[in-house]
Amino acid sequence: xxxxxxxxxxxxxxxxxxxxxxxxxxxxxxxxxxxxxxxxxxxxxxxxxxxxxxxxxxxxxxxxxxxxxxxxxxxxxxxxxxxxxxxxxxxxxxxxxxxxxxxxxxxxxxxxx
Amino acid sequence: xxxxxxxxxxxxxxxxxxxxxxxxxxxxxxxxxxxxxxxxxxxxxxxxxxxxxxxxxxxxxxxxxxxxxxxxxxxxxxxxxxxxxxxxxxxxxxxxxxxxxxxxxxxxxxxxxxx
Numbered sequence: 001x002x003x004x005x006x007x008x009x010x011x012x013x014x015x016x017x018x019x020x021x022x023x024x025x026x027x028x029x030x031x032x033x034x035x036x037x038x039x040x041x042x043x044x045x046x047x048x049x050x051x052x053x054x055x056x057x058x059x060x061x062x063x064x065x066x067x068x069x070x071x072x073x074x075x076x077x078x079x080x081x082x083x084x085x086x087x088x089x090x091x092x093x094x095x096x097x098x099x100x101x102x103x104x105x106x107x108x109x110x111x112x113x
Numbered sequence: 114x115x116x117x118x119x120x121x122x123x124x125x126x127x128x129x130x131x132x133x134x135x136x137x138x139x140x141x142x143x144x145x146x147x148x149x150x151x152x153x154x155x156x157x158x159x160x161x162x163x164x165x166x167x168x169x170x171x172x173x174x175x176x177x178x179x180x181x182x183x184x185x186x187x188x189x190x191x192x193x194x195x196x197x198x199x200x201x202x203x204x205x206x207x208x209x210x211x212x213x214x215x216x217x218x219x220x221x222x223x224x225x226x227x228x
Contacts, residue, residue: 031214042117042204042218043158058215090158099146099165100214104158 001026004105006091012111013081021076021108023091031094032074033058033102034066036087043090049074081112115140117207119219126195127227133180134190134222136205143167144210147181147188152202152221161203164188192224200226 004025013019030051035043045058049068063085065077078085088109092102116139126132149161164172164181172179180189192199205219
């Protein structure tokens, strides 16, 4: 099993450009999450999806949109990138168990110039 | 809103020694879960250990153990027999029961292991 995969690993954008970050999991998890990590900060939730076809805003949703394409895939889109969106982006999926642990992808380092 | 505080931005330990990383949190919930994640230079977030709030017994995973003090809202991580591979950022995280099941993270502690 690959677990949670993310593409691309690195990306540089110019202000105003758009792009989509891709995430997929092969663990048959229902819930998936997008977080961002900024220097000196812990991870903050952008959006999450409790199941296929549903999405909800997290703590910092402004400037982002998401799509839960199917049970495996959850994408994050930046319609008009801004320098404030320079960050490392993590996708995670949640195992349904007593602890409901979240498993993370390797992250995408995004720089917006 | 729940918050998680890690008061030690950086810590260092000698190889084979023991180190304790601190974490406190603020919540009005009685049922919740706590986690420690390790983030090495590869950036991968790795789950180290987890604790249920209603379990009095402290969790242990090999060389990693926690000291969970519910009344004090404290959840410290002890690493015994430190190894060079333990060098990483360590994040404490809180999850409430139900709802989005989102994780609330502290800002992290950078652990250096000296040979």
